[in-house]
Amino acid sequence: MVTKYVFVVLSFVIVLCSCDGREREEEVMAKILNETLVNAAKNVSSNNYQIYNDFNNKLENPASSEKAYYFKHKMDSIELESKNIYNYVDSVKSLKNIDWLSLNKSLNISKKIFLSIDEDLSKEFSEEITKFNGNLDSLINTKNDLFLRNLSGNKKNVFLNKLFCDVKLLENELVRFVNSKISNNAFTFDSYSTLIGQNVTHLKQGEELIINAGVGAYSSKAQPKITIFQKDIPVIDGQGILKLKATGKVGKHTIPVKIEFKDEHDNKRTQIQNIEYTIDK
Numbered sequence: 097m098v099t100k101y102v103f104v105v106l107s108f109v110i111v112l113c114s115c116d117g118r119e120r121e122e123e124v125m126a127k128i129l130n131e132t133l134v135n136a137a138k139n140v141s142s143n144n145y146q147i148y149n150d151f152n153n154k155l156e157n158p159a160s161s162e163k164a165y166y167f168k169h170k171m172d173s174i175e176l177e178s179k180n181i182y183n184y185v186d187s188v189k190s191l192k193n194i195d196w197l198s199l200n201k202s203l204n205i206s207k208k209i210f211l212s213i214d215e216d217l218s219k220e221f222s223e224e225i226t227k228f229n230g231n232l233d234s235l236i237n238t239k240n241d242l243f244l245r246n247l248s249g250n251k252k253n254v255f256l257n258k259l260f261c262d263v264k265l266l267e268n269e270l271v272r273f274v275n276s277k278i279s280n281n282a283f284t285f286d287s288y289s290t291l292i293g294q295n296v297t298h299l300k301q302g303e304e305l306i307i308n309a310g311v312g313a314y315s316s317k318a319q320p321k322i323t324i325f326q327k328d329i330p331v332i333d334g335q336g337i338l339k340l341k342a343t344g345k346v347g348k349h350t351i352p353v354k355i356e357f358k359d360e361h362d363n364k365r366t367q368i369q370n371i372e373y374t375i376d377k
Contacts, residue, residue, distance in 0.1 A: 133257035140267075144271060147271045148175065148271065151171055151278070167274050170274050171274055177210060182264075185199070186260075194244075196235075199232070200236045203229040203233075207226055211226075225266065232255070302341055302342060302343075320357040322355050323355075325351065342375050344375060350371070352369075
């Protein structure tokens with residue numbers, strides 16, 4: 097809602113600036129729009145602060161700290177680059193003649209930084225990232241620098257405050273997305289035991305061999321898929337159990353156990369371990 101509204105009011109100001117004999121009305125409207133944009137940026141900043149605070153709480157929570165630390169660099173990178181943009185835009189506010197081209201080049205560099213932070217992030221928000229300075233980018237590319245040079249006072253601030261608001265909105269979407277990766281369904285363990293185990297290593301013909309397999313400290317959240325003898329084994333509470341009778345020749349036998357699962361970072365992993373047993377006379 098805020099993004100669409102800001103775009104509408106900025107378009108309205110651009111139309112007003114093209115009309116003659118409306119200076120007083122334009123200044124009044126620009127002042128009102130500036131207040132609206134400043135308040136919108138403050139509200140979004142407040143929400144961003146809450147998201148960062150929630151993320152920091154997850155860093156302190158033993159159940160989510162490991163995964164949160166994996167994403168900490170990404171959160172820090174988003175926060176740092178957002179601050180860099182905000183400070184840059186704020187630094188040119190007091191300038192009589194703004195170098196709009198340099199400002200836009202700096203914003204385009206920031207876009208590349210945002211896109212490089214995380215692959216999933218860039219896929220999800222590539223359009224939002226590439227367009228957050230769309231109005232300025234469009235004016236620069238169409239060589240409409242006369243309009244930019246004529247911006248002054250409240251009209252100039254409307255344009256800059258629009259950039260303030262846009263970067264805060266973009267930051268909000270990015271940190272919200274990253275923070276959602278460490279939800280209340282944090283990677284936790286259901287029970288503890290060995291990865292793959294067996295009840296005996298020596299047995300006689302007809303005796304029972306029991307193989308149990310799980311993911312480290314058995315975790316159903318790892319979504320394990322367990323395969324023994326090329327057969328999928330039902331998984332209950334994060335572990336699969338196979339019972340079979342010892343058959344075949346006297347001597348050593350080997351059973352490959354394959355486990356496919358997701359680790360705490362949602363990466364797919366595969367482990368294969370052989371179970372060995374001996375059939376005695």
